[in-house]
Amino acid sequence: MNTRRIPRAPVKSAAALLACCLALLWAGAGQGQAAPLQLQVAFDNDHIYAGQEEARYLEVLVTAPDAASQRPRVPLNLALVIDTSGSMEEQGKLDYVKEAALAMISRLRPEDRFALIAYSTKARVLYPSQPVEQGQQMQWLIKSLEAAGGTNLGEGLLEGFHQVRNHARPSVISRVLLLSDGLANIGITSNEELAQLTLAQAEAGVSLSSFGVGLDFNEDLLAALAESGRGMYYFIDHPESMNSILAKEFKSVEQLAAADIKVNINLGSGLVIEQVFANSFEVNGNQVTVRFGDLAAGERRRMQIRVRPKLRGAVRLDNAAQVSVSYKEPGGPAAAPLSGRLSIISTEDAAAAAARQNKEVLERAAVFEANHARQQAALAVDKGEQARAAAILSEARKKIEAAAPAASPTVQSELSAIDSYSKSVSKPMKAEDRAMEQKKVKHRSQAVEGC
Incomplete structure (x- = not known):
């Protein structure tokens, strides 16, 4: 098995969105309008000119329609893990974090659970996971945070997972929100070890989103943690934007439409995989498995595979791509999978092949x-x-x-x-x-x- 993992960050970059939000070709089978997810699959060209060997691109798009936001809100089980090392005092970073945290907890409901962990040289559980009832105490604890010491990110992460995992169950959404402006320089410092730890928690039903603030944090680590944790990675270059970004994450959790989304792609024997464009994937022969993590209402995930056809003469390759998508509905069991399939034709008519291009x-x-x-x-x-x-x-x-x-x-x-x-x-x-x-x-x- 050939495995490749690239740090994941499905944060909404304006430049990337403007470049990508184009008209879509529906080529796969999806469920009805009320379905939590929809699947689209397409080649850039389903015809190949037999006289010229050239690459083809297979695209897979999974969308959670806006209608999914109309579903009843599932109770939340959250932990906010905040870096309070000395560097958080610079540029007023900790003050912006406090403001954003206060705004976030104001949106919690009585049926939700919340935990607050601060970490510097050591991790401290300031507010153990409990139902959201003592709002004034939470506010006081957040306002009292001060910056000092080193960055024991691993211990803070472990405490956050511990608080959430103790109350995780299928009927709630369990997530840790990790915020840091620095490097993991005390305790567990290995990127790989921290990512594996996060992956194990995700497999047990506790996801993670990470927030990197400023210029000194390890973006490769925080992106890898969010990838392994099936959450989101946010790069916050201006601390004053913390409030809006944390609010966006909270809204995504509130309106979660599908969790643990996994895409399986089986390619026909006449196609050779050259490159997979996805943040987390595994390749085994001609089978590609992609992890899309979680999707909120109105969100989507897209990936592509560059393949090299090895077809000779005028032939038709049925089942050139077979795609299936598995996922779980928030607060419920695994949903019925989505599926789609495509064929590809090798032709000796160059004009016919050119006319089929999906620009x-x-x-x-x-x-x-x-x-x-x-x-x-x-x-x-x-x-x-x-x-x-x-x-x-x-x-x-x-x-x-x-x-x-x-x-x-x-x-x-x-x-x-x-x-x-x-x-x-x-x-x-x-x-x-x-x-x-x-x-x-x-x-x-x-x-x-x-x-």
Whole structure:
């Protein structure tokens, strides 16, 4: 089995959303309007010119319709885990966190449970998980938070999971909200160990969303935790936006439409997988499994696979792609799976093949290619490998120019973004400016899945 995990961040990046929100081709079978989820599957072209071997893109889109928000609200079982290390005092970060936390707890209902954990050098359970009844006490505890000490993120995380797990059950939504502005430098500091710990909790029904504030936090860790925890990752570059972002997360939890969404894709033997564009996936032969985590009403997750057809002559490959989606309804058992299937035709008529092109899917393929390249280049820059980063970006540009619609404003926008980042890679830059750019590039490359 070939497994690849990329830090997940389906946060709504405006640039990525504008680039991706195009007309959709319904190619898969979905349930009715009242269904919690809908499935769409499509190739960028379901015909292949037999005289030329070229890549094809398979797109899978899972959508939770707005109508899902009309369902009865499921009780919440939450823990807010707040970094109170000394650096949180800078730029008034902790003050903004307090304000956002107070606004969030004001929306809790009597049937909800809430826990408050603060961590610095050690973790402290300030408000053990209990029904939301003593609002004044919670407010006082939040207002009394002070910044000092190191960053024992692992211990804070463990305490948050402990408080939520003790009261987790199928009839409630259980989630930990983790907020940090720094690195895990005390206790458990291994990214992999922390991600595995989070994955185990997610398997037991406790999800996690992470919030990174400022320029000094480890974005790779917080993104990986949200991926493993099947929640959301938020990059908060301006502390004053904390209130609106935490409110957005709370609304997503309140209006959760489907949990633990898993997509299984079986490709026909005539197709060879070249690249999977998803934040969390596994590849086993010609089977791809993608984890989409949770979806709130009105949200969607999209992924693509670049495949290389190995068909000869005029043939039809039935079941070129078979897609199934499993998930759980909040507060209930596993729902009936969704499914869709596609065929692909190899033809010796070049004009017939060209006429079948789905430009919208191909445009989005350019977005996925560009964002994937920028993310890989950003990881290379982190290691000081600027030449390798430049090579990654150059190769991606050539691939997009060769395959995507050249006149498309979306494609041109992505090519311009590649050029801009490529120029900055070798340019001298202040450390704080470089940190900001790296976080923005990584965040944008991850957020494309939520377009």
